[in-house]
Amino acid sequence: MPADLRASVARSLPAHRRPALWRLLDRLVAVVYGLPLTAYALVQDRPAAAVGMVAVTAALAERRRCPIVVLAVSVVLAPFSAPLWVGCTSWASALYLVAERRRLRVSLAALAVALLPAAVVPLGGSRLDAAGLSLLVLLLLVPVAAWTVGRAVWQKRRYAAAVRARHAAADAAHREQARRAVAEAERAVAQERLRLARELHDVISHTLSVVTVQASFGSLVFADRPELAREALTVVETAGREASGQLRRLLGVLRNDVGADRLLAPGLGGLDRLVADTARAGVTVGVCVTGDPRALPPGLDLTAYRIVQEALTNIVRHANTTAGTVIVHYGPDELTIEVTDPGRGTSAAEGGGHGLVGMRERVALHDGRVTAAPLPGRGFRVFARLPLGPGRADVAA
Structure with missing residues (x-):
């Protein structure tokens, strides 16, 4: 796991400090657990065991603050202060908190400590009869179960924290990407x-x-x-x-009065030269002109030329093909331009280009429409529709 993600996970892990109500509940449970065992030791005339049980009870009351200390106190004192089958629950509860909160090496060491009382059964001189064997299994099973549950909770919390950290990082990256995309589009x-x-x-x-x-x-x-x-x-x-x-x-588009060197404004009359330039770049283009060809207003003629030019440029740069088709139709009320290729169906917009942005803005100035999208299966198509009419004022593109 990268260092920055690991730090994010660490910050996302929930704090283990509980409200006062939980601490009060821990103390009540400790008293309910320890009081009968302390009384039992006094009845049995075992004052040392009663003192040990009081110490275990006091430790259990603060098990959330220092579970490792509680585990050590319980393992040392509980076996001599209460029956083993009851005392094992004290160090098992502390072991659960250690497994839930600490690293794997620390929790494994705590598990080994919690299993030490199991050695009392075979080493204490008792025969491993049915009762002794059951006690041994209990002393082994309870700590292992507590440790397993604690580690499962630890893993679940860490996974949830990692997911939250990844989502936060992804959201931050998405916002940054969106900000850069907006800046690039504006530029x-x-x-x-x-x-x-x-x-x-x-x-x-x-x-x-x-x-x-x-x-x-x-x-x-x-x-x-x-x-x-x-x-x-x-x-x-x-x-x-x-x-x-x-x-x-x-005036609705241009904000400033920009002066520049004089530029040659080509039109559809220069289509042959454009096709020849494209052929020199390795793409053979077929041109078909239909309808009633006629002279166009300069701005509209320039827009039509730029549409074809940008579409052919995209074919050369992105289509990975050696062929293309240009169809220009002069209708009674509109001029349509269609540029297609049998390439891999990728446009400049997908690669971060800005040609289609300018193409759409040019067409919008003439109240026209342009679409650019992959063809079904394979290829790409640019289609533009530009209104014509004797009463329409021209606009430069």
Whole structure:
């Protein structure tokens, strides 16, 4: 048993000090036990035996405080102060407490001491007739039974204390693990938010550039070509609505205004390059595009690309396979992405990764849904559903 667990068990073991009521009960039992035997010795005109029985009675009254002393007094005095078949119960009661409370070596030594009075029968010159043999068996059986019961109680208490200590240690470890998991999740979310802010910077910059150019153009042709100015204002209005939708959706997620270097925001148009990179990593990916492919808003296109990228990265890192499938379906009102592999059905989340955390946050920004779970039998599946529609404002991922 490890030292720290052994210390916990020692602290968990119940104290052997009993309330005053138990001590009073011990004294009453000692008096009830010793008073008749003392009177019997006086009737038999054996004052030395009566004095010895008084000493045994006084010792038994305090047997819970010092059971080893009580055992020694009982073994020395009781055989000469009372009949052996009655006196053996005095040292047996003390032996029980020694076995219940002390280490095995101490309790075995106490058992050996408690068995010494049994030698009085064969060494005392008495014949081992039926009565002598019964007495010998009694002097051997009673101490052994008391010691066995005491050790059983000791083992039960120690086992219960060890279980409590293990549960306490497990609870502490679980709380620490939960605290670390929360800290890691918060750190992963914070990092993902920073990445979202950097990628959003490009989309917003592009939108504002369009607004600036079209507004400048509209002011130049306003007088001579009003129809062109009207078209420019329509473009400005559309771009402004898109930027407003981006900011409205992301202000609830991003806490700080983070500046960063300009990043290239890829989309599903770069899927072939992503598949080629994955093939160079050892995984051959089949791509199937169905429905009515069309240009997507920049933020949504980036989210779709990142979903495929993260799913393929998980295949390379965790699936232990050389194949995968990507299915992209352009529906009338939604875009669905399904990435599957025939690997061992393990995701990055099971290994402590944070990719799925960022994937879910990206999809949530577009009011979409994503699921990632093992397939029946073998393999893993990532499925994302992203709403589409002409009236939906885009949001950068």
